Amino acid sequence: QKEVEQNSGPLSVPEGAIASLNCTYSDRGSQSFFWYRQYSGKSPELIMSIYSNGDKEDGRFTAQLNKASQYVSLLIRDSQPSDSATYLCAVNSGAGGTSYGKLTFGQGTILTVHP
């Protein structure tokens, strides 16, 4: 079982729709969760961080965390063609020495928003 798994995609949505990206993680003790966006040929860009159960909203983005189900998701409302990218879920386990500075990433979900 992979430590962090994302829906494999690719995911294609029409402009203006809601894009839903999902991620599950295996380490129940994980404490910190992040979503990054990576455009082709570019480096990952942090778009959301979430630490507590529930929803966190930032503009058109909403991150949802459910630690009991070991599940984190990202919703993108009013999707735009400029949102087309690979979205990476990243987790820090918070387990002390072996967790310092270490993010474990999923394989990423490719999102395409078509006009």
Add this chain to the structure above:
Amino acid sequence: KAGVTQTPRYLIKTRGQQVTLSCSPISGHRSVSWYQQTPGQGLQFLFEYFSETQRNKGNFPGRFSGRQFSNSRSEMNVSTLELGDSALYLCASSLGPDLGQPQHFGDGTRLSIL
């Protein structure tokens, strides 16, 4: 505020050579992490430095090493390069020292081994 700066952006080396990559973190950030990104393996953690000390290391051979200077700048060295070392090497900084702080990535160094 300047972001994370990595140099050089591109490198071409041959097998057996060694290479040094440099990373300057965001001003005020004291933790620097390094990652390797390949199409097959995705993003994999190499190591993390804080206050000139390596606090964590990923599952990479000893050919991969690093260090951090007193100004928080970090270098990564790969010796005896192999074809499989071709990858995008990313540096990320965070405030530190606590766990779980957001990391911000540089543009990366793309290393090609011939």
